[in-house]
Amino acid sequence: xxxxxxxxxxxGAMVAGLFGFLLLSNLIPDPLASMxxxxxxxxxxxxxxxxxxxxxxxxxxxxxNFGFRATLPVLRRELRAELNSPDSKxxxxxxxxxxxxxxxxxxxxxxxxxxxxxxxxxxxxxxxEMQRILAPLGTKIVVALPPNAQSVExxxxxxxxxxxxxxTTEYDLALxxxxxxxxxxxxxxxxxxxxxxxxxxxxxxxxxxRSSILAFNAVMVAAGHPDWQVDPAQVVGQLEPAPRGDLLxxxxxxxxxxxxxxxxxxxxxxxxxxxxxxxxxxxxxxxxRSVVRDYAPEGLxxxxxxxxxxxxxxxxxxxxxxxxxxxxxxxxxxxTGNCDFSFDDVKRYAPDLIIYARTERFFPCYGDDxxxxxxxxxRSAVPRNVAP
Numbered sequence: 001x002x003x004x005x006x007x008x009x010x011x012g013a014m015v016a017g018l019f020g021f022l023l024l025s026n027l028i029p030d031p032l033a034s035m036x037x038x039x040x041x042x043x044x045x046x047x048x049x050x051x052x053x054x055x056x057x058x059x060x061x062x063x064x065n066f067g068f069r070a071t072l073p074v075l076r077r078e079l080r081a082e083l084n085s086p087d088s089k090x091x092x093x094x095x096x097x098x099x100x101x102x103x104x105x106x107x108x109x110x111x112x113x114x115x116x117x118x119x120x121x122x123x124x125x126x127x128x129e130m131q132r133i134l135a136p137l138g139t140k141i142v143v144a145l146p147p148n149a150q151s152v153e154x155x156x157x158x159x160x161x162x163x164x165x166x167x168t169t170e171y172d173l174a175l176x177x178x179x180x181x182x183x184x185x186x187x188x189x190x191x192x193x194x195x196x197x198x199x200x201x202x203x204x205x206x207x208x209x210r211s212s213i214l215a216f217n218a219v220m221v222a223a224g225h226p227d228w229q230v231d232p233a234q235v236v237g238q239l240e241p242a243p244r245g246d247l248l249x250x251x252x253x254x255x256x257x258x259x260x261x262x263x264x265x266x267x268x269x270x271x272x273x274x275x276x277x278x279x280x281x282x283x284x285x286x287x288x289r290s291v292v293r294d295y296a297p298e299g300l301x302x303x304x305x306x307x308x309x310x311x312x313x314x315x316x317x318x319x320x321x322x323x324x325x326x327x328x329x330x331x332x333x334x335x336t337g338n339c340d341f342s343f344d345d346v347k348r349y350a351p352d353l354i355i356y357a358r359t360e361r362f363f364p365c366y367g368d369d370x371x372x373x374x375x376x377x378x379r380s381a382v383p384r385n386v387a388p
Contacts, residue, residue, distance in 0.1 A: 095156060095157070106361045110169065115168060120173045128182075129376075142184045142185070142222050146306075152192045152211075204247060212310075213235055216317050217230065223355070235265055236264065239260045267317075270295055273328075287311075292327045299323045304329075329341065332362070337362070
């Protein structure tokens with residue numbers, strides 16, 4: 001009688017191989033690792049200084065370059081691609097190599113598999129209440145939500161996405177609700193779909209520079225100011241190399257994948273951004289400070305309430321508009337939030353035009369979030385985490 005049955009011998013060999021693989025991973029550098037130190041060593045440093053830095057950072061170096069840390073995610077990605085299996089977290093690749101963001105329930109939201117009706121209705125109530133208060137003061141509101149890449153780059157989505165058929169999306173629900181409230185909106189999805197690819201950055205969650213310009217022009221038309229548009233032929237330049245996005249770095253994609261974006265030739269009519277004492281509330285991230293750009297001594301005031309999709313470009317595109325200044329503020333006190341900005345700041349600034357442009361994946365109002373200083377239209381609502 002054998003000491004071990006055949007299947008147990010095979011199991012033992014498999015366990016031994018697994019332990020051997022783990023041991024090997026700590027002795028042999030990862031073949032896909034960069035073998036670089038996170039802290040740069042200047043060539044002119046003395047050897048003793050270099051040695052001290054290496055010793056203090058040897059642990060991080062081993063973590064980055066051993067243990068197959070770079071290889072395993074690539075193997076996982078290739079295996080899922082061979083099995084035609086969707087990978088929803090944190091990123092996944094489309095059929096032409098386009099990378100898509102998989103968190104914040106973005107794929108389900110764009111497909112219509114996720115429709116948070118109550119959160120969307122809360123968003124609609126918020127904009128409707130803002131218009132009720134600001135319209136008599138002469139302020140016009142235009143809502144333009146920058147779409148998820150999944151809502152525009154439909155032909156680049158993975159094959160499994162073709163099987164998803166849902167009747168409506170949160171974007172559709174929001175536009176219908178705002179229209180019923182009399183709030184001016186513009187659906188940016190068909191605007192961008194009508195333009196040639198690429199529309200979004202290959203390795204980043206954001207649209208590219210040309211899409212930003214096309215979306216801006218669509219907003220100007222919706223606002224009733226088609227003469228405020230900029231000429232894409234003059235503003236949008238050629239494709240040129242751009243920094244690789246966070247999606248690429250996190251997925252350990254091979255270095256031959258290149259990022260490109262269109263050069264923007266923006267008019268130099270706007271001043272450099274300045275702080276304004278009226279816009280007191282701040283986003284939690286220092287990069288999203290509320291700022292104002294001056295254009296002329298007299299004219300209209302525009303307030304853009306958005307996020308990283310609009311922060312760098314849209315405030316600088318009003319060269320053809322009779323504006324005095326253009327302000328930009330984040331639509332939330334948090335980077336990933338919404339509906340918790342300061343309406344008191346908005347009233348103090350007293351703009352003639354508000355462009356509300358929170359990106360699609362963050363626009364629904366969560367929990368009990370509501371703008372500071374904006375009256376609630378429902379007095380008997382139950383606060384978050386409080387039983388009725």
